[in-house]
Amino acid sequence: MPKLVNCLWPGSPSGSTRAVRQPCRFQAYVPDLLAGLDMAISAQLAADLVDVETAVRDLNTSSGPALNLEPLARFLLRAEAVASSNIEGLQINVRRLARSEAEAREGWASSDDTAAAVLGNIRALDRALALASDREQPVTVDTIRSIHTALLAGTRDQAWAGVVREEQNWIGGPNPCAAAFVPPPAAEVPGLLEDLAAYLSSEDHPALLQAALAHSQFETIHPFADGNGRTGRALIQLVLRRRGVATVVVPPVSLVLATQTNRYVETLMATRQVTDSPAGLMQWVELFVEATARACRDSVSFGSDLAELERVNRAKLGRLRAGSTADRLVGSLPALPVFTVKTAAGYVGKSDVAVGQAVARMLDSGVIRQVKVGRRNRAFEAVGLFEAFTGFERLLASPDSDTARTPPVRPVPARS
Numbered sequence: 434m435p436k437l438v439n440c441l442w443p444g445s446p447s448g449s450t451r452a453v454r455q456p457c458r459f460q461a462y463v464p465d466l467l468a469g470l471d472m473a474i475s476a477q478l479a480a481d482l483v484d485v486e487t488a489v490r491d492l493n494t495s496s497g498p499a500l501n502l503e504p505l506a507r508f509l510l511r512a513e514a515v516a517s518s519n520i521e522g523l524q525i526n527v528r529r530l531a532r533s534e535a536e537a538r539e540g541w542a543s544s545d546d547t548a549a550a551v552l553g554n555i556r557a558l559d560r561a562l563a564l565a566s567d568r569e570q571p572v573t574v575d576t577i578r579s580i581h582t583a584l585l586a587g588t589r590d591q592a593w594a595g596v597v598r599e600e601q602n603w604i605g606g607p608n609p610c611a612a613a614f615v616p617p618p619a620a621e622v623p624g625l626l627e628d629l630a631a632y633l634s635s636e637d638h639p640a641l642l643q644a645a646l647a648h649s650q651f652e653t654i655h656p657f658a659d660g661n662g663r664t665g666r667a668l669i670q671l672v673l674r675r676r677g678v679a680t681v682v683v684p685p686v687s688l689v690l691a692t693q694t695n696r697y698v699e700t701l702m703a704t705r706q707v708t709d710s711p712a713g714l715m716q717w718v719e720l721f722v723e724a725t726a727r728a729c730r731d732s733v734s735f736g737s738d739l740a741e742l743e744r745v746n747r748a749k750l751g752r753l754r755a756g757s758t759a760d761r762l763v764g765s766l767p768a769l770p771v772f773t774v775k776t777a778a779g780y781v782g783k784s785d786v787a788v789g790q791a792v793a794r795m796l797d798s799g800v801i802r803q804v805k806v807g808r809r810n811r812a813f814e815a816v817g818l819f820e821a822f823t824g825f826e827r828l829l830a831s832p833d834s835d836t837a838r839t840p841p842v843r844p845v846p847a848r849s
Contacts, residue, residue, distance in 0.1 A: 504767035565675035684728035
C-alpha cells in the first residue's frame with residue numbers, strides 16, 4: 434500500500450527568506466509497487482482498452498492510400514517531441530525544430546538552446562523505440578537511464594544525464610515543506626526503479642493500461658534532477674512499441690495531453706493517494722485512453738492530408754518512374770521536412786548527383802523551396818507540409834476537434 438514518510442528539511446542557508454532558511458518537517462510520498470499488481474478494472478474501461486488498442490494497431494496497419502506510414506511516423510515523432518517539451522515550458526514549433534535538426538545533421542553551428550533541448554527529446558524517443566524493438570530483452574534501470582541520457586546529451590544539463598538522484602526533490606514551492614508534491618526519499622528510488630523496470634518487462638496488463646501505469650509511476654518516483662516529464666512520456670512509446678501495438682507509428686499522445694494540461698496534472702496527482710482504492714489511478718487511465726484514442730483518430734486524418742499533399746506534388750512533377758530518385762524523394766518529404774542534398778541522398782539511397790537533379794526538378798515545380806538555415810546555410814523545405822501540420826495541431830488544440838466551434842485552448846501557430 435502507498436505510504437507517507439515523515440522527513441526533515443534542514444533548511445537552505447542561502448535561501449532568500451527566513452522561512453526558506455529554517456528547517457521544517459514534510460511528508461514524502463512512496464507509491465505501491467507495480468510488478469505483480471492485481472489491477473481490477475471496470476467492464477467499460479476494459480472494453481475501452483480493447484477498442485483503443487485496436488485503433489493504435491489499425492493506425493499501424495493501414496494499407497490504403499491514405500497513409501505512408503514511415504514518413505508519417507517520423508513527422509509525428511517530431512510533433513510528439515515538440516508537444517512533450519511544450520508541456521515542460523519549452524516552446525518551439527515544428528518548422529523551427531526541423532530547421533535546427535537540419536543544422537545538427539550537417540554539423541552547422543547553432544545557438545538555439547530550446548531547439549537543442551527538444552532535439553534531445555527526439556533522441557530520447559528514438560532511444561526508447563530502439564530499445565523496445567527487441568521484445569526478448571528485459572527492460573532494466575539502465576534502459577530507463579539511457580533514455581534520460583539521450584534526452585540531455587548535448588544540452589546545458591548534460592552533467593545530469595542518466596544520473597539517478599541521491600537527494601530529495603519536490604514539485605512546486607521553495608522547499609519540500611511548501612511543495613505541491615514531494616516524491617519518494619532518495620533511498621527509496623533505486624528499489625522503485627527496479628520494480629518499474631520489472632513491470633515494463635512484464636505483460637501482465639493490457640498494453641495501454643501498462644503504458645498509463647508505467648508513466649504515472651515514473652512521474653511519481655521523479656528519479657532525475659530534470660527531464661522527468663519528457664522521459665516518462667517516452668516510456669509510453671517504449672511500452673506501445675515493445676508490446677507490438679505501435680509497430681511503426683506511435684500516436685502523439687502528448688499533443689492531446691498538451692491541450693488538457695490542467696487535467697493531466699490533476700489526474701496524475703489523483704494517483705498519489707494513501708489508499709488501496711484504485712479510484713485515483715482509474716481517473717488517470719481513463720484520461721490516457723481517451724487521449725490515445727483521439728491521437729489515433731486525428732493522426733489518420735493528418736495522414737490523409739499528407740497523402741493529398743503528395744498527390745498534388747506528384748501532379749506538379751508530372752510522370753515519375755517508379756523507384757526513381759524524384760519518386761522516392763517526394764514520398765519521403767514528411768520524414769525530411771527540411772533537408773540538404775546530402776541528407777536526402779542518404780535517406781533515399783541515391784547518389785548526390787541524382788538527388789541534386791531531383792531537387793532541381795522539384796524546385797522548378799514548386800514542390801520544395803530553398804531556405805536559409807542559420808545565417809548562411811542553404812537547405813530545402815517541403816512546400817505545404819508545415820501548413821498541413823498547423824491545421825493538425827490546431828485541430829488537436831481544440832477540445833472538440835473543431836476550431837470553428839471551440840478555438841484552441843493552448844498556443845498554436847496561426848493559419849497562414
